[in-house]
Amino acid sequence: MNVSVLFSGGKDSSLSAILLDQFFDVELVTCSFSVLPIGDIAKKAAEELGFPHRVLKLDNEILENAFNIIVKDGFPKNAIDHIHHKAVETLASDDGVVAIADGIRRDDRVPLLTNPQVHSIEDRYGVHYICPLRGYGRAAVNALVKQYLVIEEGQSDEIIKADYETELREVIRQRIGQDGIDKIFPSHVQSRVIGRVN
Amino acid sequence: MNVSVLFSGGKDSSLSAILLDQFFDVELVTCSFSVLPIGDIAKKAAEELGFPHRVLKLDNEILENAFNIIVKDGFPKNAIDHIHHKAVETLASDDGVVAIADGIRRDDRVPLLTNPQVHSIEDRYGVHYICPLRGYGRAAVNALVKQYLVIEEGQSDEIIKADYETELREVIRQRIGQDGIDKIFPSHVQSRVIGRVN
Numbered sequence: 001m002n003v004s005v006l007f008s009g010g011k012d013s014s015l016s017a018i019l020l021d022q023f024f025d026v027e028l029v030t031c032s033f034s035v036l037p038i039g040d041i042a043k044k045a046a047e048e049l050g051f052p053h054r055v056l057k058l059d060n061e062i063l064e065n066a067f068n069i070i071v072k073d074g075f076p077k078n079a080i081d082h083i084h085h086k087a088v089e090t091l092a093s094d095d096g097v098v099a100i101a102d103g104i105r106r107d108d109r110v111p112l113l114t115n116p117q118v119h120s121i122e123d124r125y126g127v128h129y130i131c132p133l134r135g136y137g138r139a140a141v142n143a144l145v146k147q148y149l150v151i152e153e154g155q156s157d158e159i160i161k162a163d164y165e166t167e168l169r170e171v172i173r174q175r176i177g178q179d180g181i182d183k184i185f186p187s188h189v190q191s192r193v194i195g196r197v198n
Numbered sequence: 199m200n201v202s203v204l205f206s207g208g209k210d211s212s213l214s215a216i217l218l219d220q221f222f223d224v225e226l227v228t229c230s231f232s233v234l235p236i237g238d239i240a241k242k243a244a245e246e247l248g249f250p251h252r253v254l255k256l257d258n259e260i261l262e263n264a265f266n267i268i269v270k271d272g273f274p275k276n277a278i279d280h281i282h283h284k285a286v287e288t289l290a291s292d293d294g295v296v297a298i299a300d301g302i303r304r305d306d307r308v309p310l311l312t313n314p315q316v317h318s319i320e321d322r323y324g325v326h327y328i329c330p331l332r333g334y335g336r337a338a339v340n341a342l343v344k345q346y347l348v349i350e351e352g353q354s355d356e357i358i359k360a361d362y363e364t365e366l367r368e369v370i371r372q373r374i375g376q377d378g379i380d381k382i383f384p385s386h387v388q389s390r391v392i393g394r395v396n
Contacts, residue, residue, distance in 0.1 A: 135329030
């Protein structure tokens with residue numbers, strides 16, 4: 001079975017692809033609004049991992065809605081959840097996509113689909129939605145990452161990743177300025193995959 | 199890393215072991231109160247799968263508590279959850295056990311550990327608790343089972359499995375009779391693994 005793994009170039013989506021590799025034909029898919037060249041960044045990481053990769057252009061209305069949500073809320077969760085939900089739906093509507101996976105871990109809070117959202121997507125589009133790391137805690141993920149991946153880590157404003165946050169931050173920077181980013185996004189450690197251990 | 203997979207001989211715990219196989223050294227562990235020879239049933243299935251297997255004797259006080267819970271409740275969920283929680287704790291306290299896995303799927307309701315129970319076990323015993331199928335829906339599990347396992351299916355009173363329910367049903371049969379079982383347990387389809395597709 002083919003599976004399309006939503007891919008940010010980070011350790012969680014990379015490890016998810018590796019866990020699926022033996023049982024599925026894996027392609028990596030990076031969603032982008034074309035605000036920044038995050039597709040190129042992800043493509044490089046995908047090449048290091050040895051998986052086929054493509055960029056899925058998302059409708060800019062999704063980004064506009066996410067911008068309105070995050071400005072109203074003052075925190076990122078609902079905006080990121082919105083982009084993720086629409087990204088999964090967009091990918092699910094692609095011809096030939098039968099299974100979609102992402103890198104969400106057991107203790108993740110953002111982004112999350114609710115169970116009703118998951119069942120609705122699976123039923124409407126006839127796809128499987130799979131989270132290979134959903135039953136793994138942070139320590140178990142880190143142990144596997146150490147064994148199978150080479151990563152670099154840094155604060156979220158230093159590491160350019162191909163995730164939803166990157167382009168949303170850029171839009172906020174353009175329209176509100178760096179102050180807006182500092183107010184809305186908590187600083188947190190990001191990882192980027194730079195190699196695979198075979 | 200070693201992982202001890204709680205093993206009932208059913209399709210979910212078998213598939214979990216197969217998903218982990220490439221990344222961990224897998225042993226299968228069947229918990230038993232020695233009420234029925236379920237360890238032997240599981241051993242046969244484990245041999246078909248090609249994994250090392252052992253039986254873990256659980257304290258009979260756990261079964262007594264589960265019996266009291268199920269008689270008081272009139273339905274199985276809390277009693278099965280109790281046995282599962284104590285089984286994971288017993289296994290976690292074994293010397294040399296560093297990771298424990300089970301076959302719980304995304305949409306399973308029984309048995310379940312709560313997130314606080316999981317974090318408490320991981321912290322107290324220094325183990326990883328992993329549910330490889332937690333991010334898979336029923337249809338995705340069935341597709342993988344079809345590809346990798348040979349199973350037989352039947353109603354829960356026809357298929358003898360090596361799960362918590364089997365010995366709890368037997369105790370109820372001995373003490374209350376078949377009527378007790380029919381009242382407490384909803385009839386449901388069980389699976390038993392009889393082979394592996396390589």
